[in-house]
Amino acid sequence: MATKLSGFPEFLPRERIVEQQVLDHLRRTFELHGFANIETRAVEPLDVLLRKGEIDKEVYAVKRLAAADGEPAELALHYDLTVPFARYVLENAGKLEFPFRRWQIQKVWRGERPQQGRFREFTQADIDIVARDVLPFHFDVEVARVMAEALAGLPIPTATLQISNRKILEGFYLGLGIDEPAAVMQVVDKLDKVPAEKIRELLVEQGLDGGQADRVLALAEIVTTDTSFVERVQALGVEHEMLAEGLSELAQVIEGASGVEGVVVTADLRIARGLDYYTGTVFETRLAGWEHLGSICSGGRYDKLAQDRRSTYPGVGISLGVSRLLVPLGLAASRSVPSAVLVAVDSEDSRAESNAIAGRLRARGIPTEVAAKADKFGKQIQNAEKRGIPYVWFPPSAVKDIRTGDQVDADPDQWTPPAEDLTPNILNKEQNT
Amino acid sequence: MATKLSGFPEFLPRERIVEQQVLDHLRRTFELHGFANIETRAVEPLDVLLRKGEIDKEVYAVKRLAAADGEPAELALHYDLTVPFARYVLENAGKLEFPFRRWQIQKVWRGERPQQGRFREFTQADIDIVARDVLPFHFDVEVARVMAEALAGLPIPTATLQISNRKILEGFYLGLGIDEPAAVMQVVDKLDKVPAEKIRELLVEQGLDGGQADRVLALAEIVTTDTSFVERVQALGVEHEMLAEGLSELAQVIEGASGVEGVVVTADLRIARGLDYYTGTVFETRLAGWEHLGSICSGGRYDKLAQDRRSTYPGVGISLGVSRLLVPLGLAASRSVPSAVLVAVDSEDSRAESNAIAGRLRARGIPTEVAAKADKFGKQIQNAEKRGIPYVWFPPSAVKDIRTGDQVDADPDQWTPPAEDLTPNILNKEQNT
Numbered sequence: 001m002a003t004k005l006s007g008f009p010e011f012l013p014r015e016r017i018v019e020q021q022v023l024d025h026l027r028r029t030f031e032l033h034g035f036a037n038i039e040t041r042a043v044e045p046l047d048v049l050l051r052k053g054e055i056d057k058e059v060y061a062v063k064r065l066a067a068a069d070g071e072p073a074e075l076a077l078h079y080d081l082t083v084p085f086a087r088y089v090l091e092n093a094g095k096l097e098f099p100f101r102r103w104q105i106q107k108v109w110r111g112e113r114p115q116q117g118r119f120r121e122f123t124q125a126d127i128d129i130v131a132r133d134v135l136p137f138h139f140d141v142e143v144a145r146v147m148a149e150a151l152a153g154l155p156i157p158t159a160t161l162q163i164s165n166r167k168i169l170e171g172f173y174l175g176l177g178i179d180e181p182a183a184v185m186q187v188v189d190k191l192d193k194v195p196a197e198k199i200r201e202l203l204v205e206q207g208l209d210g211g212q213a214d215r216v217l218a219l220a221e222i223v224t225t226d227t228s229f230v231e232r233v234q235a236l237g238v239e240h241e242m243l244a245e246g247l248s249e250l251a252q253v254i255e256g257a258s259g260v261e262g263v264v265v266t267a268d269l270r271i272a273r274g275l276d277y278y279t280g281t282v283f284e285t286r287l288a289g290w291e292h293l294g295s296i297c298s299g300g301r302y303d304k305l306a307q308d309r310r311s312t313y314p315g316v317g318i319s320l321g322v323s324r325l326l327v328p329l330g331l332a333a334s335r336s337v338p339s340a341v342l343v344a345v346d347s348e349d350s351r352a353e354s355n356a357i358a359g360r361l362r363a364r365g366i367p368t369e370v371a372a373k374a375d376k377f378g379k380q381i382q383n384a385e386k387r388g389i390p391y392v393w394f395p396p397s398a399v400k401d402i403r404t405g406d407q408v409d410a411d412p413d414q415w416t417p418p419a420e421d422l423t424p425n426i427l428n429k430e431q432n433t
Numbered sequence: 434m435a436t437k438l439s440g441f442p443e444f445l446p447r448e449r450i451v452e453q454q455v456l457d458h459l460r461r462t463f464e465l466h467g468f469a470n471i472e473t474r475a476v477e478p479l480d481v482l483l484r485k486g487e488i489d490k491e492v493y494a495v496k497r498l499a500a501a502d503g504e505p506a507e508l509a510l511h512y513d514l515t516v517p518f519a520r521y522v523l524e525n526a527g528k529l530e531f532p533f534r535r536w537q538i539q540k541v542w543r544g545e546r547p548q549q550g551r552f553r554e555f556t557q558a559d560i561d562i563v564a565r566d567v568l569p570f571h572f573d574v575e576v577a578r579v580m581a582e583a584l585a586g587l588p589i590p591t592a593t594l595q596i597s598n599r600k601i602l603e604g605f606y607l608g609l610g611i612d613e614p615a616a617v618m619q620v621v622d623k624l625d626k627v628p629a630e631k632i633r634e635l636l637v638e639q640g641l642d643g644g645q646a647d648r649v650l651a652l653a654e655i656v657t658t659d660t661s662f663v664e665r666v667q668a669l670g671v672e673h674e675m676l677a678e679g680l681s682e683l684a685q686v687i688e689g690a691s692g693v694e695g696v697v698v699t700a701d702l703r704i705a706r707g708l709d710y711y712t713g714t715v716f717e718t719r720l721a722g723w724e725h726l727g728s729i730c731s732g733g734r735y736d737k738l739a740q741d742r743r744s745t746y747p748g749v750g751i752s753l754g755v756s757r758l759l760v761p762l763g764l765a766a767s768r769s770v771p772s773a774v775l776v777a778v779d780s781e782d783s784r785a786e787s788n789a790i791a792g793r794l795r796a797r798g799i800p801t802e803v804a805a806k807a808d809k810f811g812k813q814i815q816n817a818e819k820r821g822i823p824y825v826w827f828p829p830s831a832v833k834d835i836r837t838g839d840q841v842d843a844d845p846d847q848w849t850p851p852a853e854d855l856t857p858n859i860l861n862k863e864q865n866t
Contacts, residue, residue, distance in 0.1 A: 004524065005474065005476070005478075005508075008474040008476065010471070010472070010473055010474060010521065011471070011472070012525060012528055012529075013469040013470070013471060013529070013535070016469070016470055016471055016472065017469075017470070020470060031771035031800050032771075032795040032798070032799075032800050032801070033795070033800075033801075033802065034770050034771055034772035034800055034801065034802030035770075035771070036446040036449070036450075036769060036770045036771065037446070037449055037450070037453060038443075038444070038446060038449055039443070039444070039449065040443055041438065041441040041443060041554050042475070042510075042540065042542070042554060043438070043441065043554070045438075046498075058497075058498075058499070059497075059498045060495050060496065060497055060498070061495070061496050061497070061498050062493050062494070062495055062510070063493065063494050063496075063506075064491075064492075064493055064494070064544035065479075065491075065492045065493070065494050065506075065509070065544070066491070066544060073496075073498075075438075076498065077475075077495070088443065091437065092445060095445055096445075096446070097769060097770075097816070097819050097820050099805050101770070101802070102446070107475060109475070111497035111498070111499060121474050121475060121476070131805075136805065136806065138781075138784060139805075142803075256788075336469060336530060337467050337468075337469045337530075337534070338464035338465075338467055338468070338469065339467035348571075351571060355689075362465040362466070365465070366465075367464050367465050367466075367467055368465070368466075368467060369466065369467030369534070370575075372532050372564075372569065372572075373569065383530075386530050387530050
């Protein structure tokens with residue numbers, strides 16, 4: 001029965017506490033910025049997923065076991081949170097207030113081959129802002145800022161938010177006289193996997209002359225942590241209205257998202273994002289020392305997130321791969337339980353007294369458990385230690401910090417542990433950064 | 434594309450906020466009692482689910498779309514959180530500390546026919562305590578107490594926790610000279626659907642004589658809010674060792690779980706729980722005025738939650754049907770967004786100033802959004818009103834309670850809304866209770 005399924009990671013309690021704290025921080029950040037939460041059902045009609053996605057073969061079909069044998073599956077597990085969100089927006093358009101800011105943290109499923117940082121079931125944390133018909137550009141800045149603040153508070157190596165704008169690339173290519181900028185973008189998007197020389201060859205194969213190819217590559221080399229990228233692009237001597245618009249937009253996003261301690265924000269003109277539906281700002285994110293995981297947080301502006309007979313719904317959003325981040329980092333908490341205190345039990349006859357003390361501590365917000373058995377106190381302390389619980393209470397009125405051995409007299413209606421002991425702490429951060 | 438799927442409820446933002454607050458309260462209660470959180474994968478091997486469950490036809494099979502046509506499904510979505518938890522315990526037995534208290538809130542899936550309070554996708558909140566080999570009885574009391582406290586803080590009609598103990602029923606039946614107590618229990622379990630007369634006939638069909646049948650029914654009529662049920666059972670004049678043990682256990686659970694304001698705790702000897710695996714304490718829960726929903730929170734003691742070659746893992750647990758509760762109640766929050774404040778924007782040129790004020794409010798934990806557009810102030814106030822946001826900030830230093838029209842001068846580093854406005858409130862409680 002105990003079969004581990006490859007690609008379906010599960011955390012031990014000490015690891016899950018880290019994930020809980022990460023999810024709590026994300027939620028707190030998103031809600032401080034006024035993002036509302038939604039959850040969508042795990043399944044979507046199969047035809048909707050296949051129409052939208054580029055990943056037919058990775059979809060998990062879902063069918064009632066009681067369904068007739070030949071009956072085709074009509075449902076499938078969602079493989080991201082964007083397609084379900086678009087469907088939700090259309091379905092509830094009459095009841096939502098636009099622009100609609102939403103955060104959504106749920107599991108998604110993909111039948112791909114499991115490997116490091118790639119799972120068949122994993123958790124994504126998405127924020128998107130969607131409007132009806134028109135979504136002002138300042139929302140691109142907002143989304144970048146919110147995700148920078150979200151990343152800043154996580155127990156992870158330094159994250160670098162790499163931001164670009166498809167208008168810069170497309171405008172630059174058009175300004176260079178290239179007819180099919182989309183095809184060039186797809187080639188340039190491979191720069192992190194394929195050497196520049198090889199990319200140059202591919203560009204020439206596409207019909208670019210040597211000068212064009214060189215300038216395409218020169219553009220892709222520009223990476224700055226401030227708005228100086230604007231001058232560097234202009235120095236390449238290409239002019240186009242769309243390019244100018246893209247430069248202005250990207251400069252605003254970089255300025256707006258910068259200045260969050262602990263996160264690096266870069267204008268990075270290598271970033272193109274393969275997917276067709278992005279139309280302006282694009283985001284990727286890499287972790288210092290963990291670049292092999294790829295982008296852990298990606299997104300951008302799509303002028304047509306959804307569409308019905310009456311309206312178009314433009315959006316801008318970004319999606320953080322929580323499992324992709326946490327599973328490889330392998331973080332653990334200082335304890336395997338929420339309890340800050342274990343109340344000892346002198347004998348089974350006095351368990352009610354221990355329960356009453358625990359109740360008084362809980363009433364003041366202190367997570368507390370009562371010893372499972374009236375063992376010798378040494379054994380009860382050992383049991384607390386194994387769980388990482390820092391304090392043992394001996395009824396009626398003594399509390400011991402079992403890490404230091406310090407014991408003091410205390411009143412269960414008054415005593416409070418130091419704030420840093422109230423909730424579990426995350427260990428191993430030093431080793432991982 | 435916008436197809437509602439029957440049996441897969443989704444909340445609007447105002448409704449989801451209620452669910453969030455309910456889940457927050459459950460988590461807070463469970464963690465105050467030292468319960469650790471886990472999540473298990475959504476899928477289990479199909480054969481495990483079919484071996485364990487009594488609901489073959491309701492299982493959703495899951496298969497990669499890329500799998501070969503004739504290939505049978507090997508995975509299925511879990512239909513409860515108990516079977517996955519048992520598998521998790523066995524898989525991680527060497528790494529867990531026993532007794533292991535865990536809470537788990539996840540979606541489960543059942544392909545049953547949708548009707549009021551019955552869904553194909555729904556959220557369950559489970560607590561269980563599991564041990565290796567021996568689980569002392571006081572954990573039955575603990576689980577009842579924790580769930581009583583959890584129910585007490587919810588925005589729902591008064592809940593009545595109905596507790597019984599299979600040992601009372603089995604011991605009573607054995608003491609009466611009945612050979613097959615399990616069969617009688619299954620008949621008695623139908624008392625809430627079938628009239629007592631009809632049950633009496635069924636019992637006689639099973640071979641009971643009239644006197645036995647009368648006493649079986651008399652036992653099932655006993656419902657008390659204190660431990661007086663013990664005397665009432667004894668007055669029926671049946672004696673058996675197992676009966677005495679059951680009465681003592683149930684009396685302890687009733688005493689331990691009572692006294693939580695807002696929740697009624699009863700010893701209710703009608704409750705038998707159909708499922709075979711319960712061996713002692715059994716729980717059900719009904720909501721005043723919503724009895725037609727059936728039990729919204731059920732569970733009990735199972736002496737064999739799981740088993741491997743070396744050990745048996747006894748457990749006691751209880752499972753709250755969050756969706757079954759919330760979807761019919763139809764609660765909504767006072768606003769559709771977390772924001773307590775909307776910062777107005779005078780003109781697009783001064784948006785940065787409004788952003789800065791919002792940042793200062795957020796730094797002190799006040800959820801804040803900035804107006805989407807530099808409309809006339811009247812329109813910006815209207816937009817806040819539609820979302821239920823109580824305060825509008827006019828840069829640099831005026832804040833208006835838009836419900837009363839009161840406006841005051843304020844410093845974004847000092848001003849704080851009253852605590853009751855910081856987070857959304859739940860409406861409609863009066864109508865629903």
